[in-house]
Every structure is written in C-alpha cells, then in structure tokens.
Amino acid sequence: MLKAAVIGVGSMGRNHARVYREMEGVELVGIGDQNAQTAAKVGASFVVPYYTDYLKLIDECKPDLVSLAVPTSLHFKIGCELIERGVHVLIEKPIASTVEEAEKLIELARQKGVTLAVGHIERFNPAVMELRRRVREGMAGRIYKIHTQRLSPYPPRIQDAGVVLDLASHDIDLMRYLMERPVLRLYAETLQTIHSGREDMFNGIMRFQGGAIGILDVNWITPTKIRRLTITGARGMFTCDLLSQELFFYENENAPSQWDTLSILRGVSEGNVLGIRIARHEPLAAELADFVGAVERGISPTVTGYDGLETLRIALDFMRSGEVSEIINEEKVAL
Ligand SMILES: NC(=O)c1ccc[n+]([C@@H]2O[C@H](COP(=O)([O-])OP(=O)(O)OC[C@H]3O[C@@H](n4cnc5c(N)ncnc54)[C@H](O)[C@@H]3O)[C@@H](O)[C@H]2O)c1
Numbered sequence: 001m002l003k004a005a006v007i008g009v010g011s012m013g014r015n016h017a018r019v020y021r022e023m024e025g026v027e028l029v030g031i032g033d034q035n036a037q038t039a040a041k042v043g044a045s046f047v048v049p050y051y052t053d054y055l056k057l058i059d060e061c062k063p064d065l066v067s068l069a070v071p072t073s074l075h076f077k078i079g080c081e082l083i084e085r086g087v088h089v090l091i092e093k094p095i096a097s098t099v100e101e102a103e104k105l106i107e108l109a110r111q112k113g114v115t116l117a118v119g120h121i122e123r124f125n126p127a128v129m130e131l132r133r134r135v136r137e138g139m140a141g142r143i144y145k146i147h148t149q150r151l152s153p154y155p156p157r158i159q160d161a162g163v164v165l166d167l168a169s170h171d172i173d174l175m176r177y178l179m180e181r182p183v184l185r186l187y188a189e190t191l192q193t194i195h196s197g198r199e200d201m202f203n204g205i206m207r208f209q210g211g212a213i214g215i216l217d218v219n220w221i222t223p224t225k226i227r228r229l230t231i232t233g234a235r236g237m238f239t240c241d242l243l244s245q246e247l248f249f250y251e252n253e254n255a256p257s258q259w260d261t262l263s264i265l266r267g268v269s270e271g272n273v274l275g276i277r278i279a280r281h282e283p284l285a286a287e288l289a290d291f292v293g294a295v296e297r298g299i300s301p302t303v304t305g306y307d308g309l310e311t312l313r314i315a316l317d318f319m320r321s322g323e324v325s326e327i328i329n330e331e332k333v334a335l
Contacts (some may be wrong), residue, residue, distance in 0.1 A: 001025060002292060005063035006079055007032040007054045007078060008043040011157070012092060012119075013069030019288050020067070021046045026292055030061035054078065065115070065295050067288070068092060071162040076101035079116075083108045088115040088295045090288070094161070094169045094315060095308030102312050106305040116310030117291045117301035120173040124286035126278050131231070131238055132178055134276070139249065140233030141256060142264070144176055147215040147230045151222035154194050161197030164190065164319050165312075167269040168218040172318075173303070173311040174229065175216075181208040183314060185329045190322030195222055204318045216318075234265045247276040 004020040006013050007181060009031050020028040028046060032054035033039040043050025051057035059065075063246040068078055076096045082089045083105065095118045096102045109116035122128055135143065141153045148171040158166055176183075186206035190199035201219040227242035235255040251271030256264055287303075295302035317328045 001027050002065060002295065003027050003029040003061065003121050004065050004134075004292075005030045005032065005061055005065070006067045006069060007082075008068060008070035008074075009033045009059070009093075010069065013067065014042050015049075015284055016067040016069055017042060017091075017287065019155065019282070019285050021048075023285075023288065023292065025296075029063050030057050032057040040180060053154065055081065057192060058082070058087065059146065064088060064247045064323075065090070067119075067291075069119075071158075071160045072165065072264055073097055076105060077222055079105050080108055083114050083116070085113050086114060088291075090117040090119060090291045090301075091308070092119040093121070093173070093308065094118075094165050094312050095305060096312065097161075097165075098308065098312055099282075100287050102305070102309040106309060109305060115291070115295045115298075115301060116303050116305040118305060118310065118311075119287065120170065120177075120303045120307065121283045121287050122170050122174050122242060123177055123302055124283040124290065126281050126283070126286075127240050127242065127247045128174065128178075128229075130276060131229075131240050131247055132247070134238070135178055135231060135233075136301055139235065140231060140238060141178065141234045141235035143229075143231060144265070145213050145215065145232040146179060147232075148174065148217065148230040150216075150218045151224070151226040152220055153223055154200065154220045155226070159196075162192075162195065162319070163200050163218055163220050164188070164202050164204075164315050164322070167220070167321065168202055168204065168216055168318065169311055169315045171216050171218060171229075172314045173307065175206075175214045175312075176307070178211060178231065179214070181210050183207070183214075183330050184209055185327055186314065186318055186321060187327045188318040188322040190319070191297055195220070199319070199322060202318065202322065206319075218238075231269045234272070245278050245280050247278055249274040249276060272331045293294060
C-alpha cells in the first residue's frame with residue numbers, strides 16, 4: 001500500500017484526493033490546504049486528516065507520494081521541500097514559473113532519487129491516446145498541420161499565471177507529444193482584455209522540424225468552453241474533441257498510396273468519414289495511476305520533469321514573443 005497525500009485542495013487538488021481515495025493499492029493519508037475552511041471541508045468529505053501546514057502533514061502522515069496542486073507560483077518552493085524530504089511528487093502543470101526553477105526541481109529529484117511527474121493531463125485523455133497511436137501508425141500520412149483550440153470563460157481565481165502558462169501549456173505539451181519533433185521557431189500575438197496583469201488571449205504559431213506547422217488558439221474571453229484539436233496530413237484529417245473524448249478521421253480520397261512511405265500530397269478530395277470508437281475513462285485517474293505505477297516500479301512517468309521543463313520553455317518563449325512582437329528561434333531544440 002502506497003501512502004498518498006494532496007497539497008492544495010482547491011478546484012483541481014480535490015479531484016486528486018478523490019481519485020487517490022478510490023484507487024486500489026493506495027491509501028489517501030491526508031490533505032493539506034492553507035485555507036482552513038477548504039482543508040476542513042475536503043478532509044471531512046474524504047474522511048482523512050487535514051492540515052493547514054503542509055510540513056506538519058508530511059511529518060505526521062509520512063506519505064510516499066504527493067500531488068501538489070497549489071497555485072503555480074508556489075510549485076517550486078513546496079516542490080523542493082517535498083523532494084528534499086524524499087517524497088515522490090506529481091506537480092500540477094505548469095511545472096514551475098521559470099526555466100531555472102524547473103531545472104532545479106529536476107536536478108533535486110535526480111539527486112534525491114524521487115519520481116517527479118508533471119500534471120499534463122491531456123496525454124491521458126483516451127481520445128488523445130488513440131489519436132497518438134493512429135498518428136504513429138501513419139493513418140494520416142505525413143503530418144502538415146496540428147491545430148488546437150482551448151477557449152474558456154474568464155476564471156477570476158487564477159491571478160499568478162496568464163492564459164499561456166495556465167491553459168496553452170496543455171496544448172504545447174500535446175503538440176510535443178503528438179508531433180514527436182523539436183520546435184524550430186515560434187511566434188505569438190497576445191492580448192490583455194480582462195485580466196489585471198497578464199495576457200488572457202493568445203494566438204501562437206510554431207514550426208516543427210520536418211516542416212509541420214502548429215497553431216494554437218487559446219483564450220479566457222469565450223463564453224463557452226471549447227477544447228478541440230485537428231491534425232491534417234496527406235491521407236486525411238483527424239478531429240478530436242477533448243471534452244467529449246470523440247475522435248473522427250476524414251479520409252482524403254486522393255490519398256497517396258499506403259506503400260508510399262513519404263506519403264506526399266498529390267491531391268485532396270472528400271472521402272469517407274470514420275468515427276473512431278474510444279474506450280472512455282477519466283484522464284486524471286489514468287494520470288495518477290501512471291504516477292503511482294512509476295513510483296512502484298521505479299520507472300519514468302509518462303510526463304517527466306523534463307517534459308514539464310520543455311513545455312514551460314516553449315510557453316515562456318511564446319509569452320516573450322507576444323511581448324516583443326518577434327519570432328523566437330528555439331536554441332535548445334529538444335523533444
Ligand atoms: N491539469 C489540469 O487540468 C489543471 C486544471 C486546473 C488547475 N490546474 C493546476 O493546478 C494548480 C492549482 O489550480 P486550481 O485551479 O486548483 O487553483 P485553486 O486556487 O482552486 O486551488 C489552489 C489551492 O491551493 C491552496 N494553497 C495556496 N497556497 C497554499 C499553501 N502555501 N499551502 C497549502 N495550500 C495552499 C489554496 O488555498 C487553494 O485551495 C495550478 O498549478 C493549476 O495550473 C491543473
């Protein structure tokens with residue numbers, strides 16, 4: 001039995017607590033939140049000890065692993081304190097606020113021999129898992145474009161991150177995961193409309209090694225929630241609704257032959273549309289099972305600290321591009 005705890009049980013962390021509470025082979029030993037009311041409410045609902053001082057939680061409950069779901073600006077400080085104490089940690093996305101912080105977290109986890117995972121949850125969306133499998137199989141042939149839309153109403157509670165760090169980091173990680181290619185350069189246009197100090201609208205474009213183009217349309221100014229991803233290749237187009245976990249494939253009837261390994265585009269016309277069956281599951285349950293499995297077996301989690309770092313690096317470059325209106329060439333190209 002592994003002992004789990006959650007620090008920060010606001011809108012996301014309480015879901016981590018629920019999933020650990022229901023997970024086989026794991027015991028939720030306690031939760032921590034600096035807000036006494038929140039801590040008491042969540043502690044009572046899962047019938048576990050609750051703390052306003054997370055170090056007391058660690059000392060008394062001695063968890064093997066912790067989900068850290070405090071605001072992003074605290075990920076580094078509390079993450080270091082947990083790792084220093086030899087606790088395996090899943091840090092909610094984004095890993096930290098700066099590249100230096102992320103690098104230090106990774107190095108510390110290496111020194112202490114603890115598992116460091118990052119909560120880029122979309123990798124565990126069953127529609128994304130199926131999409132990745134099919135992209136890798138070459139169903140769409142050579143990929144030309146990946147396009148995400150992540151549009152939401154404004155969330156007043158998020159004050160320590162703008163929409164690029166908070167929301168677009170999901171899409172950046174998804175693009176890295178699905179394209180499996182380094183990013184060569186990127187450009188952003190950002191706007192600040194409602195947020196008091198940070199961008200709340202972001203449109204980004206990036207070029208991958210091999211030529212594919214990534215387009216991100218992300219904002220907090222939309223009066224409904226949209227989470228969509230399309231991938232266009234020589235043999236057709238995938239569309240994926242990340243909320244309803246639906247995946248479709250629009251065949252290009254003029255698709256290059258299966259035997260043409262480069263699958264070069266010679267023409268495009270409408271072909272069959274295939275609705276792909278998805279075995280639905282809760283992404284968070286799969287993410288935490290992956291983290292627990294990595295701790296148990298001493299292997300890398302699906303989303304490593306390094307993934308968190310590279311995604312953060314790209315997100316920060318997008319923010320910089322938006323501020324200075326310049327194309328950023330990625331110096332450190334990595335997967
Ligand atoms: N993976 C996802 O889909 C997803 C979704 C939402 C949020 N998140 C991430 O989760 C993190 C938390 O976001 P949220 O939306 O749940 O925010 P939130 O404000 O709802 O919750 C944060 C909680 O942390 C607590 N907290 C603050 N400082 C603390 C401290 N020093 N010690 C203990 N508790 C403290 C707050 O009281 C609050 O209850 C952020 O990093 C965010 O990016 C991820």
